[in-house]
Amino acid sequence: MSAVPVVDDAGGALQALLGPGARLDFALWGHASAARHQAVVARDGGGAAWLLAPAAPEPLLVQAVEARLRTRLRLRRCSAEALEGWLAEGGQAFRALDELVDTRAAGAADGASVHELSAQRIAEQTSPAIRLLDAVLHDALLDGASDIHLECDARGAEVRLRIDGVMLGLRRVEGSALAEQMVSRLKVMSELDIGERRLPQDGRFKLRVGGREIDFRLSIMPSLFGEDAVVRVLDRAALDDGAGHLSLRGLGFDGPMHDAIESLARLPHGMLLVTGPTGSGKTTTLYAAITETLTAREKVITIEDPVEYRLSGVVQIPVNEKKGLGFARGLRSILRHDPDRVLVGEIRDPETAQIAVQAALTGHLVFSTVHANNAIDVVGRFMHMGLDLYNTVGALNAVLAQRLLRVLCEHCAAPAPGGRRAVGCAHCRGTGYRGRRAVAELLRLDDELRDLIAARAPMARLKALARERGMTPLREAALAAARAGWTTAEEVERVTADA
Numbered sequence: 020m021s022a023v024p025v026v027d028d029a030g031g032a033l034q035a036l037l038g039p040g041a042r043l044d045f046a047l048w049g050h051a052s053a054a055r056h057q058a059v060v061a062r063d064g065g066g067a068a069w070l071l072a073p074a075a076p077e078p079l080l081v082q083a084v085e086a087r088l089r090t091r092l093r094l095r096r097c098s099a100e101a102l103e104g105w106l107a108e109g110g111q112a113f114r115a116l117d118e119l120v121d122t123r124a125a126g127a128a129d130g131a132s133v134h135e136l137s138a139q140r141i142a143e144q145t146s147p148a149i150r151l152l153d154a155v156l157h158d159a160l161l162d163g164a165s166d167i168h169l170e171c172d173a174r175g176a177e178v179r180l181r182i183d184g185v186m187l188g189l190r191r192v193e194g195s196a197l198a199e200q201m202v203s204r205l206k207v208m209s210e211l212d213i214g215e216r217r218l219p220q221d222g223r224f225k226l227r228v229g230g231r232e233i234d235f236r237l238s239i240m241p242s243l244f245g246e247d248a249v250v251r252v253l254d255r256a257a258l259d260d261g262a263g264h265l266s267l268r269g270l271g272f273d274g275p276m277h278d279a280i281e282s283l284a285r286l287p288h289g290m291l292l293v294t295g296p297t298g299s300g301k302t303t304t305l306y307a308a309i310t311e312t313l314t315a316r317e318k319v320i321t322i323e324d325p326v327e328y329r330l331s332g333v334v335q336i337p338v339n340e341k342k343g344l345g346f347a348r349g350l351r352s353i354l355r356h357d358p359d360r361v362l363v364g365e366i367r368d369p370e371t372a373q374i375a376v377q378a379a380l381t382g383h384l385v386f387s388t389v390h391a392n393n394a395i396d397v398v399g400r401f402m403h404m405g406l407d408l409y410n411t412v413g414a415l416n417a418v419l420a421q422r423l424l425r426v427l428c429e430h431c432a433a434p435a436p437g438g439r440r441a442v443g444c445a446h447c448r449g450t451g452y453r454g455r456r457a458v459a460e461l462l463r464l465d466d467e468l469r470d471l472i473a474a475r476a477p478m479a480r481l482k483a484l485a486r487e488r489g490m491t492p493l494r495e496a497a498l499a500a501a502r503a504g505w506t507t508a509e510e511v512e513r514v515t516a517d518a
Contacts, residue, residue, distance in 0.1 A: 032097060032098065032101035032104070032105075033061060033101075033105070036061075036069075036071065036095055036097060037061060037062075037063040037064075037069060037095075038063055038064055039064055040063065040064030040065075041061055041062065041063050041064065042061065042062055043059060043060075043061050043105055043108065044060045044061055044062050044068070045059075045060070048060040048084055048087055048088065050106070052212075053106060054106050055212070055214055056072075056076070056080055056214060057072060057073065057074075057102060058070055058071065058072035058076050058080065058084075058102075059071050059072075059102065059105050059106065060084065060088065060092075061105075067093060068088055068090050068091075068092050068093065069092065069093045069094070069095055070084055070092045070093070070094050070095075071095055071096070071097040071101075071102070071105075072094075072096065072097065072102070073096065073097060073098060073099045073102055074096075075094075075096075076094070077213075079200070079203045079204065079206075079207055079213050080213060080214075081094070082204075082207045083206070083207045083210070083213055086207060086208075086210055087210060133225045133226065133227045133232055134208070134225075134226055134227065135226070135227050135228075136153060136156060136157055136160075136226045136227065136228045137157075137228070137229075138157065140153065141153045141154050141157060147197065147200075148197055148200035148201050148203075148204055149204055151192065151197070151201060152201045152204050152205065155167060155169075155178055155189065155190070155201075156226065156235075156250070157228075158189060159180050159189070159250075159252065160228060160233070160252065160254070162180060162182055162448060163182060163183070163453075163454070164180035164181060164182050164252060165181050165182070165183075165184075165251065165252055165298075166180070166181035166249055166250065166251050166252065167179075167180055167181075167249070167250040167252070168180070168181070168186070168247070168248075168249050169192075169198070169201060169202065169205075169247060169248040169249075169250075170242075170247050171195070171198050171199075171202075171242055171244045171245040171246060171247055172244050173195070173244055174193065174194075174195070175191065175192045175193045175194050175195055175197065175198045176191075176192040176195075176198035176201070177191060177192070178190050178191070178192060182448065182450070183423075183425045183450070183452055183453070183454065183455050184298060184423060184425065184455065184514075185425075185450070187448060187450070195244065195245065198245065199245055199246075201248075202239065202245070202246050202248050205224075205237055205239070205248050205250065206220070206222070206237075206239065208224040208237075209222025209223060209224045209237045210222060210224075211237070211239065216241060216245070216246055217241055218241065219238070219239060219240050219241065220237075220238075220239040221236070221237065221238050221239070221325075222236075222237045222239075223235065223236050223237065224237065233252065233253070233254050234253040234254075234328075234329075235250050235251065235252060235253065236250070236251040236253060236325065236327070237249075237250055237251075238250075238251075253327055253328060265303070265306050265307040265310045265311075265328065265330075266307050266310070266311060267280055267281065267304070267307045267308065267311060269307065270300060270303060270304060270307060270456070270457045271423075271455070271456025271457040271458075272304075272457055272459070276459060276461065279461055279463070280304070280308055280419065280461070281308065281311060281312060283308075283416055283417050283463075284308040284309065284311070284312040284384075284386075285312050286384055286416060287382070287384065288379060288380075288381075288382050288383055288384050289379050289384060289385070289414060289415065289416035290375060290376070290379040290384075290385040290386075290387070290414045290415050290416060291305075291308075291384075291385070291386050291387075291416055291417055291418075291419070292366075292386075292387055292388065292389050292397055292415070292417075292418045292419070293305055293386075293387075293388050293389075293418075293419045293420075293421065294388065294389045294390065294391040294392075294393070294394065294396070294397050294418060294419070294420045294421075295388075295390075295391075295420055295421050295422060296390070296422075297390075298423070299421055299422050299423055300421060300423050300457055301388040301421065302323070302327060302364060302388060303327075303328075304419070304421060304457070305362055305386045305387075305388070306327075306328055306330060308386070309330065309333065309360065309362065309386065310330060313332055313333070315332075317359040317360060318334070318356075318357060318358050318359050318360075319332070319333045319334070319358065319359065319360045319361070319362070320333070320334045320335075320336065320353045320356060320358040320360075320361055320362075321333060321334070321335045321336065321361070321362035321363075321364070322336045322338065322346055322349035322350055322353060322361075322362070322363055322364060323335060323336070323337060323338065323362070323364035324337065324338035324346070324364050324365065325337050325338070334356075336349055336353070338364070345371075346363055346364065346365065346366075346367065346368075346371040347368070347370040347371045347374055350363055350371060350374045350375065350378070351374060354374075354378055354383070358383060359383065359384065360383065360384045360385075360386070361375075361378060361383055361384070361385050361386070362385075362386045362387070363375055363385065363386070363387040364387070364388065365387065365388050365389070365390075366387050366388070366389050368404070369404040369405055369406065372401065372404050372406055372411075373406060375387055375414075376406065376407075376410055376411050376414045377410075377414075379414035379415075380410060380413060380414045385414075391420070392420075392517050392518055393420045393460065393492070393493055393518050394418040394419070394420040394460050394461070394462035394485070394490070394493075395462065395478055395481050395482050395485065396478075397418045397420075398472050398478075398481065399478065402475070408472060408473045408475070409473045412464060412468075412469040412472045412473055413469065415464055416463070416464065417461060417462060417463045417464060418461075418462045419459055419460075419461050419462075420459060420460045420461075420462075420493050420518070421457050421458065421459035421460075421493075422457070422458055422459075422493065422497065422514045422515055422518065423455040423456070423457055423514070424455060424456055424457075424458055424497060424500060424506045424510050424511065424514055425450075425452035425453075425454070425455050425506060425510050426452060426453060426454045426455060426456055426505055426506060427439055427441060427451065427452060427453075427504070427505060427506060427507065428441070428442075428443075428444060428446055428447035428450075428451055428452055428453040429453070430444050430446040430447070431443060431444035431446070431447065431451060432451070432504075435507075437501075437502065437508070438501045438502055438503075438504055438507065438508060439504045439507065440507055441507055441509070441510075451507075452506075452510070456500075456505065456506075458493065458496045458497045458500055458515075459493065459496065460490055460491060460492050460493040460496060461490060462485050462490055463488070463490075465488065467484065468481065468484060468485065468488070471484065492518070493515060493518040494511075494515045494518045497511040497514065497515045497518075498511055
């Protein structure tokens with residue numbers, strides 16, 4: 020902090036500190052943020068940005084303001100009385116802009132500068148917290164993690180990774196102060212409020228690794244010993260076809276199942292639902308189906324919570340419950356926007372389900388996900404929602420139920436009776452597995468199945484007819500994968516026991 024005289028006269032303090040032409044700037048660092056952190060941003064006559072505060076601000080606060088303004092700050096002290104006067108002045112002139120500022124900040128991660136992440140940059144970093152966090156992110160990417168967990172306790176924090184759907188320990192962070200600084204750094208990168216420690220917060224950031232950009236989604240949750248952070252890695256390259264496009268083959272679908280999903284994604288209208296537990300790749304499958312079949316002659320709009328991957332040529336809308344934009348309201352607006360195909364991130368309630376059915380019946384192709392154990396159980400879920408089954412089955416083209424099975428590590432897998440077994444080596448962090456592939460069952464509806472569902476026939480009868488129509492149950496598809504040798508019977512039991 021520069022050593023300058025403290026000016027007590029609020030009326031003339033700004034010009035006295037910064038010279039002629041100085042002005043307050045609440046355009047990006049809003050009035051609410053300035054009041055909360057007791058620091059204002061001002062511009063001198065040459066346009067340079069200054070952070071003015073009665074006390075030395077925390078370094079992470081300076082980083083947060085610089086990230087918001089995308090410029091370096093000059094620091095200078097002011098009196099508490101001067102700050103109070105500026106806030107009063109700004110409160111009258113700029114309060115109307117606060118909501119706009121908050122909205123811009125919520126989406127600022129999309130346009131913010133992208134930081135480079137590499138072993139060299141980590142070695143050059145002087146801050147222990149930043150160096151450790153960058154090392155964690157770097158190691159997680161090398162290991163192919165989908166999620167990074169920073170779990171605080173009384174002595175520091177535990178860093179764990181979710182790799183191929185399973186949690187694995189990475190390292191221990193000793194010291195609660197260091198753990199807190201790592202969480203604060205994540206907030207700065209995501210342009211969140213570093214001063215708020217009592218409420219959950221969500222954000223996004225990007226890093227450039229090896230010449231390509233990777234998206235990260237951050238969730239902050241207050242806990243007994245501070246704040247826990249979970250970072251979701253959204254890496255398209257792990258699922259693309261080698262040309263930078265999401266693909267069904269990248270997920271593991273091939274042969275007849277790939278062709279069947281692709282043909283369903285090309286239908287002119289109706290509804291394709293994908294079901295499975297959280298983390299089973301449902302939305303990614305729909306993304307890939309849309310990407311593989313998208314043409315310039317169609318308009319595709321999505322409503323998602325949240326938007327996970329950016330799809331070229333697709334209008335994507337994030338759910339914003341705080342502003343009253345849920346799936347049902349968003350879907351109504353989308354249908355007035357003349358789409359050909361619509362993706363609804365998840366059908367959670369009867370209202371959204373009813374609108375989706377009507378959209379499918381009126382000439383739109385609707386993609387969505389539903390939480391159920393298998394394809395037939397989706398029918399029971401819609402019955403429970405109280406939907407008109409006649410219209411629902413008339414709109415429904417097919418239901419895909421899927422799971423992700425871990426793939427045996429090619430470096431250490433060993434023969435076993437009826438297949439192969441996991442061993443573990445340095446290439447797979449001792450797990451015996453490396454990567455995941457999808458297995459699925461596909462229920463395609465025909466007139467007889469629709470009649471039985473509308474008549475509320477027993478589930479056993481529906482399953483029997485579906486098998487007669489060629490549907491391979493999910494569990495049988497998983498067991499076939501174990502016999503083929505790319506996964507194990509233990510993995511099949513872990514993932515499909517409820518299918």
